[in-house]
Amino acid sequence: MQPTYALIDCNNFFVSCERLFRPELENRPVVVLSSNDGCAVSRSKEAKELGIPMGAPHFKFREFFRQHGVVAFSANFELYGDISERITNQLASITPHIEVYSVDESFLNLSELAIPSYQAWGHQVRAAVLKQVGIPVSIGIAGSKTLAKLANDRAKKIPELSGALDLTQQGPATDHYLAQMPVRDIWGVGRKLAPLLGADGIHTALDLRQMSPKRAQQLMGIHGRQMQAELNNIPCLPLQQDHKPQQMVMRGRQFGEDTRAFHVIESATASLAARATAVLRREHQLARHATVVLSTSRHKPGYQRVSETVRFYTPTADTGAITSQLIRMLAASYNPYLDYHKADVLLHDLVPEGGLQTDLFGIVDLPGNTRSQQRMLALDTINLKHGKGTLKYAAEALSKSWQPRKRLSSPRYTSAWGELPEARLLG
Amino acid sequence: MATLDRPPEAYAEGRETGTSVSVHAGFPNPAAERTGAPLSLDKLLIRHPSSTFFFRIRGHNWHCYGVYDGDLAVIDRAITPRERGLVVWWQESGELVVSPFERAQQQNIWGTITAIIHSFTNER
Numbered sequence: 001m002q003p004t005y006a007l008i009d010c011n012n013f014f015v016s017c018e019r020l021f022r023p024e025l026e027n028r029p030v031v032v033l034s035s036n037d038g039c040a041v042s043r044s045k046e047a048k049e050l051g052i053p054m055g056a057p058h059f060k061f062r063e064f065f066r067q068h069g070v071v072a073f074s075a076n077f078e079l080y081g082d083i084s085e086r087i088t089n090q091l092a093s094i095t096p097h098i099e100v101y102s103v104d105e106s107f108l109n110l111s112e113l114a115i116p117s118y119q120a121w122g123h124q125v126r127a128a129v130l131k132q133v134g135i136p137v138s139i140g141i142a143g144s145k146t147l148a149k150l151a152n153d154r155a156k157k158i159p160e161l162s163g164a165l166d167l168t169q170q171g172p173a174t175d176h177y178l179a180q181m182p183v184r185d186i187w188g189v190g191r192k193l194a195p196l197l198g199a200d201g202i203h204t205a206l207d208l209r210q211m212s213p214k215r216a217q218q219l220m221g222i223h224g225r226q227m228q229a230e231l232n233n234i235p236c237l238p239l240q241q242d243h244k245p246q247q248m249v250m251r252g253r254q255f256g257e258d259t260r261a262f263h264v265i266e267s268a269t270a271s272l273a274a275r276a277t278a279v280l281r282r283e284h285q286l287a288r289h290a291t292v293v294l295s296t297s298r299h300k301p302g303y304q305r306v307s308e309t310v311r312f313y314t315p316t317a318d319t320g321a322i323t324s325q326l327i328r329m330l331a332a333s334y335n336p337y338l339d340y341h342k343a344d345v346l347l348h349d350l351v352p353e354g355g356l357q358t359d360l361f362g363i364v365d366l367p368g369n370t371r372s373q374q375r376m377l378a379l380d381t382i383n384l385k386h387g388k389g390t391l392k393y394a395a396e397a398l399s400k401s402w403q404p405r406k407r408l409s410s411p412r413y414t415s416a417w418g419e420l421p422e423a424r425l426l427g
Numbered sequence: 428m429a430t431l432d433r434p435p436e437a438y439a440e441g442r443e444t445g446t447s448v449s450v451h452a453g454f455p456n457p458a459a460e461r462t463g464a465p466l467s468l469d470k471l472l473i474r475h476p477s478s479t480f481f482f483r484i485r486g487h488n489w490h491c492y493g494v495y496d497g498d499l500a501v502i503d504r505a506i507t508p509r510e511r512g513l514v515v516w517w518q519e520s521g522e523l524v525v526s527p528f529e530r531a532q533q534q535n536i537w538g539t540i541t542a543i544i545h546s547f548t549n550e551r
Contacts, residue, residue, distance in 0.1 A: 023537070024521025086477040132478035132505040134537075414480060423500060423515045425486030426526040 003235055004110040004118070004141065004168055007148040008091060008125065010084075011136045011156060011163075013104035014042035017083045018073050020134040021413050021421045029070040033058050033408065041075065074408040077313045082414040086133045094125070099239045103313070107145055109239045122155075122164025142167040145237045146230035149187040150205060154180065170233055178231070181205035188227050193220055205231060249287075251276045252344035258297060260339050265294065266327050272345035273323040280347055286315035288349035292326040294334055297341035306333050315351045322347070472542050478505040480538065482515060484525065498545045500525070502538035513540040 010016060014032035019025045029046035033039060038058035040047075050068055052061065058072065065072055084103045092098050097109035115121045122139040129137050140151025147167055154177050155165040167174045184194035186205050196219055202208050208216070209231040216224040226236040251272045255264060269292055280287060288311060295305035308329035316322060326345065334340070411419035473479045484498040500515070508514045508528045515538050516531040517523050523537060 022521055023517040023523075023535070024519075089477045132475070134504060417481075420481050420483045420499075421523060422485045423482045423523040423525045425484060425489045425494065426524050426530065427486075427488050 001111065002143050002233075004115075004143060005145050005148040005235070005239070006108045006110055006118075006122070006125075006139055006141045007101075007145070007152045008087075008106050008108065008129075009138050009140075009152050009156070010087065010104035011138055012042050012044050013084075013135070014073075014075060014080055015044045015047075016135045017080050018076070018410055019044075020083070021410070025071055029068060030073070031056075031065075031070060032073045032075055034075055038074075040072075072408055073410055076410050076412065078412045078415045079410065081311070081313045083133065083135060087129060087135060087137070090129060090133060091125075097239055097241065099241055101240075107148065107239055110141070118166035118168055119164055122166065123162060126163045137163070139164040140167070141165070143233040144230040144235040145239075146187050146227060147233055150178070150181055150231075153185060168233075175206055178206040178209060179204050183208055186227070186231070188223065193224075196220075248346055248348035248350065249276045249279045250344060250346045251279075252293075252342060254342045255340065258300075258339035258341050260336055262331065262334065262336070265330065265334065265340060265343060268343045269326055269330060269345060270323045272343060273326060274319050276345050276347050277317050277319045277322055280317040280350070284353040285350045286317050286353055287322070287347035288312055288315045288351065289347070290322045290326055291344075291346040291348065292330055293344040293346070294330065294340050295342050295344075296338055300341075304335070304338060306330075306335070308333055315349075317353075472501050472544075473503075474541070475503055475505040478538075479503050479541075482523070484543065486525075493545070494543055495545055498543050500540050501542040501544070503541045504538040506539050506541070508536060508539040513543075514538065515540065 015030045018030060018032065025044075027046065028044070029050055029052075030044040031040040031047050031052060032042040034041045040052060040054060040056040040058070040061075043052055043054065047070060050070065052064075052070070058065075061070075064070070080103060088098070088100055088106060091106050091108060095108055095110065095113060097112070099107040101107055110118075110121075118141045122141055126137055126139055129135060138152050138156040140148045140153070140155050141164070142148040142151050151165040151167040155161045155163055158165075165177070167177065181204055182194075183189055183197050183203055183205065184191065186208065189197070189208075197203075197208065200211070200215070200219065202211055208228060211228070213225060213228060216228045220227070229236050253268060253272060255268060259265065273290070273292075277287075289309055290312070291307055291309040293305055293307040296303055308326065310322075310325040310329060312321070312325075411421070413419060413421050480502045482500040482502055484494060484500050485496055487496050489495075502515055508531075510528060512528045513525060514528050514531045514536050515523055515525055516535045517537060518532075518535070525540065528536075528539075
């Protein structure tokens with residue numbers, strides 16, 4: 001049976017999250033900047049119309065923003081992660097067959113649902129997400145993921161479609177949309193293949209669909225054949241559902257004697273985190289969550305434990321990133337009047353390393369990630385050669401990464417009691 | 428677990444659930460009858476987790492209704508506001524305000540208030 005896929009994609013996701021709590025920013029140019037280097041990573045339609053390119057560096061555009069009344073935010077990943085989860089949960093209530101492709105995109109397999117009109121269904125889902133979570137989305141529906149993605153792109157760019165397009169039926173109507181789609185914008189083509197195809201006279205999705213399969217394979221290998229089949233509504237890419245094997249890495253240790261000295265707790269936590277992340281890297285996995293547990297002795301009266309969990313929106317195996325976060329949280333929550341007995345570090349919610357490239361946050365962090373991977377590789381190689389712990393993170397280096405909150409960042413509206421949105425009682 | 432090599436009554440006291448409560452005689456242990464999960468304020472107050480948000484109430488002019496500055500409002504975007512219900516909506520300035528449904532600008536409604544929580548110990 002021919003399956004049916006839907007791609008639900010949030011429009012300017014980060015900007016939409018900011019607008020949810022700042023309704024006056026509707027219809028005004030808004031950009032969200034990456035946290036480290038201050039480049040535009042999400043732009044409202046109005047900002048795009050002003051000609052602000054993706055990745056526009058803030059320092060170059062500061063004056064331009066001021067002149068045109070562009071509102072700029074520093075990325076507030078806690079907020080975006082929270083809103084993204086809400087949308088995912090809502091979509092998962094439609095069907096359990098969901099692939100969360102990135103923070104703002106999910107594929108659904110609709111094959112098991114009885115839907116009389118996909119276009120109408122798309123508009124319903126769009127209206128529901130807009131009302132219930134407050135985020136505008138676009139929906140593309142087709143018999144393959146590549147075609148669903150193309151439908152989504154058209155639904156987003158053609159206002160008359162009101163945010164949903166059904167390309168499950170093949171014929172002149174569908175060809176019309178394929179003919180509008182530049183080949184470089186097709187999922188899987190990218191910057192490298194587009195000129196290659198252009199030289200062959202292949203400029204649109206329709207051209208690619210109609211080119212000889214032999215030539216497609218010559219130019220792009222098996223990948224090209226697949227892409228062409230997908231454009232012909234023949235699915236080659238199945239839904240990649242998250243199997244989430246229940247796995248975690250845990251390292252724990254008792255202190256020499258019970259202690260309240262933070263530097264002892266800190267260095268123990270750092271070394272546990274270093275050992276745990278080394279295991280992670282050896283197994284080519286990344287962690288989404290890290291937890292540190294600090295407990296007093298069970299055998300003494302007044303047994304107490306504190307546990308702090310940090311969530312990484314970009315999964316990581318970086319010793320520095322994990323350690324600095326855990327220590328920062330411990331510093332805030334440990335009780336200086338208690339003698340602690342034991343510390344444990346847990347890394348959980350693990351994902352395979354290869355799964356990373358699909359994360360939209362990768363755009364923000366990619367150079368950092370490659371750098372961090374190289375750094376980690378060097379660290380592990382040296383420690384393997386010369387014995388564990390030859391190279392270590394210095395505590396000073398850690399304290400440097402306790403960055404103050406960004407000035408342009410919005411409050412953590414949904415994840416901090418002290419930063420909730422406010423509503424005034426009308427008299 | 429229950430292999431029924433003993434008479435079924437042996438499991439009736441809650442052994443099956445792993446609580447290993449043994450009742451010899453007399454007053455029955457009320458804990459053995461506990462079947463459900465503990466009461467949860469989340470479950471009571473949050474019907475639609477994906478569309479529920481918390482707001483902080485600002486303003487001192489609703490004391491007569493028992494609503495105070497700093498109270499916590501639970502907002503559900505999924506339910507349709509009803510007459511005499513309370514809603515959060517935005518004014519043209521973007522300011523978010525609370526009023527009865529009838530006094531709100533209908534197209535600017537942000538969400539419906541399902542509960543307002545007043546804490547007697549927190550100083551906010």
